[in-house]
Amino acid sequence: MTMADTATFSPSRRFVIAAFGIGAAGLAVGCTVGGSEATGPVTLTQLGDYVRVGSDNTITVYLRHIEFGQGVSTGLTTIVAEEIDADWSQMRFEHSPADNAKYGNPAFGGMMGTGGSTAIFSSWQQLRAAGASAREMLRQAAAAKFGVDASEVLMVKGKATAGGKSATYGELAVEAAKLTPPKAEALTYKEASAYEFIGKERDPAKGFGRLDTPDKVHAKAQYALDYHPDGTLTALLARSPKFGGKVASVDDAAAKAVKGVTDVVQISNGVAVVATDFWAAKKGRDALKITWDDSAAEKRSSDAMFADYKKVLAKPGQEARKEGAGAAALKGAGEVITADFEFPYLVHAPMEPLNCVVEYKPGTSATIHSGSQMPTGDQAAACAVLGLTPDQVTIVTMLAGGSFGRRATPDADLVSEAAQIAKALDGKAPVKLMWTREDDIRSGKYRPMNVHRMTARINKGAIEAWSDRTAIQSIMEGTPFLPPGTPDFSSIEGSNDIPYDIPNISVDVHLVKNPVSVLWWRSVGHTHTAYAKEHFFDVAARKAGKDPVELRRALLAKHPRQLAVLNLAVEKAGPVPAGKTRGVAVHHSFSSYVAEVADVTLNADGSFHVDRVVCAVDCGIVINPDIVRSQMEGGIGYGLSAILGEQVTLKDGAPVQTNFYDYAPLRMSQMPKVEVFIVPSTEPPTGVGEPGVPPVGPAVANALLAATGKTYAKLPLGAKA
Amino acid sequence: MKLTINGKDQEYTGEEDRPLLWYLREDLKMTGTKFGCGVAACGACTVLVDGQPTRACVTPAASLEGKKITTIEGLDTPAGQAVQKAWAELDVVQCGWCQSGQMLAATALLTATPKPSEQQITDGMTSNICRCATYHRIRGAVARASEIMG
Numbered sequence: 001m002t003m004a005d006t007a008t009f010s011p012s013r014r015f016v017i018a019a020f021g022i023g024a025a026g027l028a029v030g031c032t033v034g035g036s037e038a039t040g041p042v043t044l045t046q047l048g049d050y051v052r053v054g055s056d057n058t059i060t061v062y063l064r065h066i067e068f069g070q071g072v073s074t075g076l077t078t079i080v081a082e083e084i085d086a087d088w089s090q091m092r093f094e095h096s097p098a099d100n101a102k103y104g105n106p107a108f109g110g111m112m113g114t115g116g117s118t119a120i121f122s123s124w125q126q127l128r129a130a131g132a133s134a135r136e137m138l139r140q141a142a143a144a145k146f147g148v149d150a151s152e153v154l155m156v157k158g159k160a161t162a163g164g165k166s167a168t169y170g171e172l173a174v175e176a177a178k179l180t181p182p183k184a185e186a187l188t189y190k191e192a193s194a195y196e197f198i199g200k201e202r203d204p205a206k207g208f209g210r211l212d213t214p215d216k217v218h219a220k221a222q223y224a225l226d227y228h229p230d231g232t233l234t235a236l237l238a239r240s241p242k243f244g245g246k247v248a249s250v251d252d253a254a255a256k257a258v259k260g261v262t263d264v265v266q267i268s269n270g271v272a273v274v275a276t277d278f279w280a281a282k283k284g285r286d287a288l289k290i291t292w293d294d295s296a297a298e299k300r301s302s303d304a305m306f307a308d309y310k311k312v313l314a315k316p317g318q319e320a321r322k323e324g325a326g327a328a329a330l331k332g333a334g335e336v337i338t339a340d341f342e343f344p345y346l347v348h349a350p351m352e353p354l355n356c357v358v359e360y361k362p363g364t365s366a367t368i369h370s371g372s373q374m375p376t377g378d379q380a381a382a383c384a385v386l387g388l389t390p391d392q393v394t395i396v397t398m399l400a401g402g403s404f405g406r407r408a409t410p411d412a413d414l415v416s417e418a419a420q421i422a423k424a425l426d427g428k429a430p431v432k433l434m435w436t437r438e439d440d441i442r443s444g445k446y447r448p449m450n451v452h453r454m455t456a457r458i459n460k461g462a463i464e465a466w467s468d469r470t471a472i473q474s475i476m477e478g479t480p481f482l483p484p485g486t487p488d489f490s491s492i493e494g495s496n497d498i499p500y501d502i503p504n505i506s507v508d509v510h511l512v513k514n515p516v517s518v519l520w521w522r523s524v525g526h527t528h529t530a531y532a533k534e535h536f537f538d539v540a541a542r543k544a545g546k547d548p549v550e551l552r553r554a555l556l557a558k559h560p561r562q563l564a565v566l567n568l569a570v571e572k573a574g575p576v577p578a579g580k581t582r583g584v585a586v587h588h589s590f591s592s593y594v595a596e597v598a599d600v601t602l603n604a605d606g607s608f609h610v611d612r613v614v615c616a617v618d619c620g621i622v623i624n625p626d627i628v629r630s631q632m633e634g635g636i637g638y639g640l641s642a643i644l645g646e647q648v649t650l651k652d653g654a655p656v657q658t659n660f661y662d663y664a665p666l667r668m669s670q671m672p673k674v675e676v677f678i679v680p681s682t683e684p685p686t687g688v689g690e691p692g693v694p695p696v697g698p699a700v701a702n703a704l705l706a707a708t709g710k711t712y713a714k715l716p717l718g719a720k721a
Numbered sequence: 722m723k724l725t726i727n728g729k730d731q732e733y734t735g736e737e738d739r740p741l742l743w744y745l746r747e748d749l750k751m752t753g754t755k756f757g758c759g760v761a762a763c764g765a766c767t768v769l770v771d772g773q774p775t776r777a778c779v780t781p782a783a784s785l786e787g788k789k790i791t792t793i794e795g796l797d798t799p800a801g802q803a804v805q806k807a808w809a810e811l812d813v814v815q816c817g818w819c820q821s822g823q824m825l826a827a828t829a830l831l832t833a834t835p836k837p838s839e840q841q842i843t844d845g846m847t848s849n850i851c852r853c854a855t856y857h858r859i860r861g862a863v864a865r866a867s868e869i870m871g
Contacts, residue, residue: 069816069853204810216817217808219753219793223818226752234747259736277747278756279739351757351765351818351852401755401818402852437758626812630858634815637854660762660850669847671856 045173047134048181049102050127051080052094057158057170059086061127062096064103065114066373067212068350068400068407069634070689071627072119074210076127078197078623079120082190083131084138087157088197088208090169095397098375098390111480113374115408115520117590117687120623124685132187134176138169141176192621192682202626210627212399224398225355225434227369232357232430233262234278235421236285239270239443242653244297244515247271247290254287264288265424269413272421278434298515298653302449305514305650306342309451309471312510313340317469320487321496321507327467329504334459337543339536341454341713343528344647346447346521347440347663352401354435358382358418360427365392368415371400373407381412385419404522404638406445410479413445441663442655446648447521448473452495452532456540457504463540463551465504468495468532473518474511490520494529494589494694499562500537500555516650522638523690526589531643531715534585534698539711548702549584561593561618562586564679569595569616572677580611583702585695591686593618593679596636598672598699602707606720610640610672610700618679620686628688629676635692636674641666643697645716722786726751727795733782741785742766742777745792753793753821757850764849767822768792774829793821799870800831807866815853823849827863835870837863 043055052060061080067073073093081091096103104110107118135155142160143150145167153162158169192198202209215221240246250271252264260280265272271290275281300308316327330336356370366386372378375395382393400407407414418433425431435443450472457465475490476482482489488511496507521527541548549570556563566586576582581602586595599612615632622628645664649656657663701712704721712721722733726749735744745751745768754777757765761776768777769791791798796805804827807813814820823846830837830845837845842863851859 069814071815202812209809210812210814212817213809213812213814216814216820217805217824219821221817222752225756226746228747228750228752277739278743279736349852351755351763351816351850353756400816402816404852437760437763630812630815630855633857634854637856638852641854659760660758661760665850665852666854666856667847667850668856668859669843671854671860674857 043174045177047137047173047177048130050130051084051134053134053169053173055170055173057090057168058092059084059090059158059169060092060094062103063093064096064105064112065119066095066371066397066400066407067093068371068403070119070631071210071624072114073212075120075623075627076123077211079124079127080131082195082197083128084135085155085157086169090158091211093211098379098395100376109480111374112376113408115373115405117592117689117691120685121591121687128189129184129187132189133181136182136187137176137179138172140179141172142167145172145175199622199625221399223352223401224357224369224371225352225401227357227398228432229357229359229430232432233274233276233425234281235272235274235418235431235433236281236436237267237270237272237417237433237439238285238288238290239439240292240297241442242292242294242297242299243444243517245292245294246296248293249291251289254289255284258284258287263425265421267417267420267424269417274421274425274431282436294653296515298650300653301651302344302649305449306451309512310340312471312512313451313453313469317471317508317510318487319508320492321498321505323502324504326504327506329465330455330457330467332457332459332464334457334464335543336455336457337540338453338455339539339711339713341452341528341532341536343450343531343715344649345449345516346527346642346646347648348404348406348445348521349440349663349665350400350402350404350406353437353440354406354414355432356414356418357430357432358422359430360386360419360422362427365394366419366422367394367396368418369396369398370415371403371407372397372415373400373403374409374412377410378412378415381416382419385416386423405520405524409445409519410481437659441648441657441659444517445519446516447527448475448518450528452528454532454536456536458540458544461544461546463502463544466498466502467506468498469508470495471510471512473514473516475518475520475524477511490525492529493525494587495533497588498533499559499588500552501558502555522635523589523693526587526690526694527642530585530587530589530694531697531701534587534695535701535705535712538583538702538705542705552586562588565593565595565616565618568677568679569597569614572616572675573597573599573614581703581707583699583704583706585698585702587691587694589691589694592620592688592691594632594691594695596695596699598696598703600700600703602704602721608704608721610670612673612675613696613699615674615676615692616679617676617688617691618681619688619691620681620683622678623685625678628678631688632676632692633674635690636696637666637671639693639696640670640672640700643700643715643717644670645718647716722783724782724785724790725788726790727792735782737783738781739783740778741768741780741782741790744782745777751792751794755818755821757819763819764822764826765819767825767849769825769829772829772832774826791825793825796824796828798828798832800866801828803866803869804828804831804862806869807862811858811862811865813855813858813862815855819849819851823851823859827859827866830863831866831870836867
């Protein structure tokens with residue numbers, strides 16, 4: 001059942017592309033490829049765009065989403081396996097080619113892309129249909145073969161049986177492919193009560209688990225950085241130390257003198273040193289002498305930038321939500337409380353640093369191996385640089401060692417830089433552009449720094465008015481995802497939909513501009529909006545003399561799914577353990593609902609440790625409960641990492657942090673015990689990759705607030721409360 | 722210069738300061754050992770040198786003459802096998818990039834301490850970063866591997 005098992009039979013990626021090309025009519029196509037002597041050739045047959053059945057009885061599901069740890073290779077495959085009536089041991093996965101027409105993401109306006117926790121949500125009905133359609137084609141083929149009516153054919157665990165005869169799907173696929181696929185309205189789906197895979201628990205004894213586990217445990221999984229054809233040259237790019245700087249002049253004599261360095265080329269974004277191997281490229285880059293033109297560069301330090309952001313907050317911004325009298329209601333009886341919440345720049349820092357390999361034949365073709373999160377965008381960027389057309393540029397999407405948003409770049413920075421280098425070398429060898437960890441930490445595409453000015457008026461034990469005003473750089477402006485005139489939802493999501501029944505609410509935003517590049521970072525706007533909303537809610541509730549959980553319950557009556565996860569998490573957490581302090585937060589993001597309860601030990605010296613997080617999640621129908629749990633566990637770790645210790649600060653416009661010793665991700669010693677509870681649901685499935693992240697920060701801050709009475713408005717929290 | 726990698730002799734003729742990581746990945750095409758930080762801060766490149774967890778990204782290949790080097794591709798000791806089995810059983814992996822290093826670190830831990838306490842597991846594993854934060858399952862898998870070893 002492993003990917004490794006298929007390796008012998010797997011066609012080359014180019015072959016797969018070719019097979020898709022032949023199958024463009026929408027019908028299936030049979031292709032024969034070489035197999036081992038023992039097994040003979042294997043015939044691979046397309047049954048629609050998403051399903052391929054091999055004569056070896058394997059069923060491969062094409063992923064239009066990249067697998068970078070979130071589990072789509074199992075989740076999406078599970079949906080097909082269920083409706084096609086497979087045996088789990090048959091199931092395989094493969095990334096689809098770059099093709100918006102077949103593999104576009106409806107949640108991205110039809111462009112291919114992985115993000116926004118949309119994979120299961122956007123594929124659920126489509127892959128059910130793909131599986132059901134293939135199953136009916138196989139059933140028809142079996143009926144013809146057995147000489148019986150299709151209604152007599154039973155489809156069970158990858159076999160068709162009727163009247164004492166049976167055939168495997170692999171034996172039926174070629175004939176099935178000749179049939180016309182059933183119309184969408186004629187498809188029938190399993191009742192949930194009959195599910196074999198959907199919603200079922202991992203079962204190692206039966207081999208039912210993540211499909212990417214065996215190869216990852218045995219180091220057979222192939223990532224872009226592992227792709228290294230003979231003769232590959234490695235390139236490292238020297239980028240401007242300050243955001244917005246340009247190359248003024250280069251002295252590359254010392255770099256070229258390094259043994260192994262073959263070329264030094266200037267491209268739009270800096271100076272690339274190309275060498276026979278990484279070590280030579282690194283020594284070469286270290287030896288470059290570049291003078292930078294900083295006339296258009298950011299030159300401020302973080303403190304000055306925060307001060308500038310706060311100046312902007314003195315005036316009203318673009319309105320994002322108004323209830324009752326809005327901000328005007330901040331004036332009135334009772335007490336007004338306010339706090340400025342400061343959030344720093346954050347780096348995604350996936351464990352596999354960015355890289356891709358470009359094999360370029362001038363005027364003819366290019367093949368790009370990359371952990372591509374937006375394959376058709378990357379393809380378009382390569383076409384623009386290399387003067388090729390999309391049919392000449394093959395994007396081979398590899399497994400990626402994490403992303404957290406970093407590999408989804410509307411400007412395709414990685415592929416664009418690599419293609420420019422390949423072009424400068426005129427295709428003389430495959431070129432692997434690598435980012436060191438320092439490049440990763442210091443080169444931007446950060447979660448934007450921002451300030452939330454939170455204000456509330458408390459009167460007679462109630463929050464009578466609430467205001468949340470943000471100053472932030474826009475992530476979406478200038479991308480295809482934000483049509484002109486549309487509010488920048490990525491800056492206000494989680495603020496403007498505050499669910500609490502407060503009579504007067506005002507949410508507004510100032511979009512500020514500076515040369516630092518920013519990008520969506522796992523859970524995007526919710527990384528800061530949830531913290532500001534949920535922590536300030538506790539501050540306000542306590543000021544009103546109310547228990548924060550009880551007040552949430554009272555104000556969430558119109559939001560039953562938020563209320564349900566809140567109640568479940570609180571119930572499962574049980575009484576507060578002796579000597580610990582507790583905080584709770586609940587948040588809705590990416591169409592899912594998550595509540596988290598944090599139990600924290602606070603020591604006399606102010607140091608603290610998050611010991612346990614209890615999480616309740618409602619993500620609609622659950623495809624794979626263990627992957628839901630793993631995404632909550634990981635999301636909690638990722639969110640906690642950010643609020644405890646992550647930040648990029650600028651000094652005179654240049655990042656201060658350089659690597660994992662000063663940009664410090666969470667380590668095992670800081671990881672709490674995590675318990676995850678899933679709300680049973682019959683609602684359509686929604687995302688789990690991101691929604692686990694937002695609540696943990698405010699839950700921890702609320703725990704500290706409960707013990708100290710302080711507001712924790714400056715992030716990261718650091719070592720002491 | 723002769724290096725012994727997973728029990729097999731290799732002749733190293735490269736630069737004196739070139740880290741073992743790049744010799745493994747680029748020359749020997751043994752890509753199971755991963756690049757994460759280049760400064761011995763994350764543990765993605767962990768290999769065993771005479772059984773001791775060692776950061777291949779900062780260890781010159783030329784410094785390892787006469788030493789026994791074990792990578793994920795050669796993890797065939799009882800502890801190593803138990804670790805891989807436990808990792809699979811618990812579906813520890815997410816993106817997977819750091820997991821070779823995690824499993825090598827766990828193997829070294831369990832070889833020295835076959836029945837580790839919770840604190841010993843944390844102490845033995847905390848220098849390996851997992852950005853997917855699979856720590857919760859790594860803890861469980863180290864304990865499970867200890868059980869499998871008997």
